[in-house]
Amino acid sequence: MTEYTPGPLDRDATVYVAGHRGLVGSAIWRHLDEQGFSRLVGRSSAELDLRDRDAVFGFFADTRPRYVVLAAAKVGGILANCTYPVDFLSENLQIQTNVLDAALQHEVERVLFLGSSCIYPKLAPQPIKEEYLLTGHLEPTNDAYAIAKIAGILHVQAVRRQYGLPWISAMPTNLYGSGDNFSREDSHVLPALIRRYDQARRTGAPSVTNWGSGTPRREFLHVDDMAAACLHLLEHFDGPTQVNVGTGQDLTIRDLAALVADAVGYDGETHWDTSKPDGTPRKLLDVSQLTASGWEPQVPLAEGVARTVAWYRSHGESIRQ
Numbered sequence: 001m002t003e004y005t006p007g008p009l010d011r012d013a014t015v016y017v018a019g020h021r022g023l024v025g026s027a028i029w030r031h032l033d034e035q036g037f038s039r040l041v042g043r044s045s046a047e048l049d050l051r052d053r054d055a056v057f058g059f060f061a062d063t064r065p066r067y068v069v070l071a072a073a074k075v076g077g078i079l080a081n082c083t084y085p086v087d088f089l090s091e092n093l094q095i096q097t098n099v100l101d102a103a104l105q106h107e108v109e110r111v112l113f114l115g116s117s118c119i120y121p122k123l124a125p126q127p128i129k130e131e132y133l134l135t136g137h138l139e140p141t142n143d144a145y146a147i148a149k150i151a152g153i154l155h156v157q158a159v160r161r162q163y164g165l166p167w168i169s170a171m172p173t174n175l176y177g178s179g180d181n182f183s184r185e186d187s188h189v190l191p192a193l194i195r196r197y198d199q200a201r202r203t204g205a206p207s208v209t210n211w212g213s214g215t216p217r218r219e220f221l222h223v224d225d226m227a228a229a230c231l232h233l234l235e236h237f238d239g240p241t242q243v244n245v246g247t248g249q250d251l252t253i254r255d256l257a258a259l260v261a262d263a264v265g266y267d268g269e270t271h272w273d274t275s276k277p278d279g280t281p282r283k284l285l286d287v288s289q290l291t292a293s294g295w296e297p298q299v300p301l302a303e304g305v306a307r308t309v310a311w312y313r314s315h316g317e318s319i320r321q
């Protein structure tokens, strides 16, 4: 492909944010709006089911976006991934294949595909560099989701090779923030802990029980930082390799639980249910490629958790169950 030099995106161009009502897509929408993008386009899954190939091609023909951020996906925490592997594999393959194929037909100038840090081998050396992709076995609790995401990375690379379009992929670490999924069974750990500890505080429960052993380590990035990183990559990065997006710092789930208990003001006991899966022992991303391009996260974990607790409390009934 001919060399592409990234630079500022055209603020008047049509930008399609797929998944604009989700945790990540809504933050990207807010950030692009704040940064002066005047033609943002989004559709809910009820308005446009991205598994419907004809509908996706019709939507692209109607709206003709110049840039696309693909933040629509079947997403969930460790238990949802274990319980519904067919959905995580099949729906994600359908969503991303339809959107990327339609974007190719319309020669969309820049596409940002979002994967996840679970694409890397379960026992990858830490911190995990981009080059460790496909060097070992995946974590079984989310291998179906990971395979779909790896297919997305390869899809983007193949478009670059065959058609020369400067599309890119980003691999975020575990994300959290306003608009997260706080459901009891399907959520990720941070919203689950906020809900559980806040409820225990309100009801005066003497103890809470979290999943697993509490020993796995995870890295958490606030979704507002994620949104800023997405625009930064679109304006400053081009290359075939997926780019890790994270903070470069992790902590144990046990320490995270203590932080959340403190943030919500709960002082009871914490127990651990080891019949629930731990997942991968550690997945700390090496973010040197991203930081070398001039980007750094702005939201410290304690502040981000406090902001998310406030959002959770102020949204009460409207949160996802």
Ligand SMILES: NC(=O)C1=CN([C@@H]2O[C@H](COP(=O)(O)OP(=O)(O)OC[C@H]3O[C@@H](n4cnc5c(N)ncnc54)[C@H](OP(=O)(O)O)[C@@H]3O)[C@@H](O)[C@H]2O)C=CC1
Binding pocket: 018, 019, 020, 021, 022, 023, 024, 025, 043, 044, 045, 046, 048, 049, 050, 051, 070, 071, 072, 073, 074, 075, 095, 114, 115, 116, 117, 172, 173, 174, 175, 176, 180, 181, 188
């Ligand atoms: N949350 C996290 O910790 C992480 C997320 N990511 C990645 O970020 C991206 C966004 O995740 P996140 O925001 O957390 O997920 P959410 O579940 O919050 O949002 C997913 C979005 O996808 C849309 N969507 C799902 N299925 C369809 C469909 N069939 N047709 C149309 N739209 C659909 C939903 O639309 P609607 O609301 O209208 O139903 C929703 O807006 C994903 O690619 C995910 O892999 C990566 C690493 C960590």
Ligand SMILES: C[C@H]1O[C@H](OP(=O)(O)OP(=O)(O)OC[C@H]2O[C@@H](n3cnc4c(=O)[nH]c(N)nc43)[C@H](O)[C@@H]2O)[C@@H](O)[C@@H](O)C1=O
Binding pocket: 076, 077, 078, 079, 081, 116, 117, 118, 142, 145, 173, 174, 175, 186, 187, 188, 189, 190, 192, 193, 210, 211, 212, 213, 216, 218, 253, 276, 277, 278, 279, 280
């Ligand atoms: C983003 C990422 O998210 C998933 O991977 P994960 O990091 O393992 O996800 P998680 O947030 O669900 O759990 C992290 C840790 O936390 C522990 N844990 C304690 N108590 C609760 C709890 O109440 N809920 C949950 N969900 N976890 C809990 C849990 O046992 C585990 O040890 C993948 O689906 C993968 O697809 C992916 O990309």
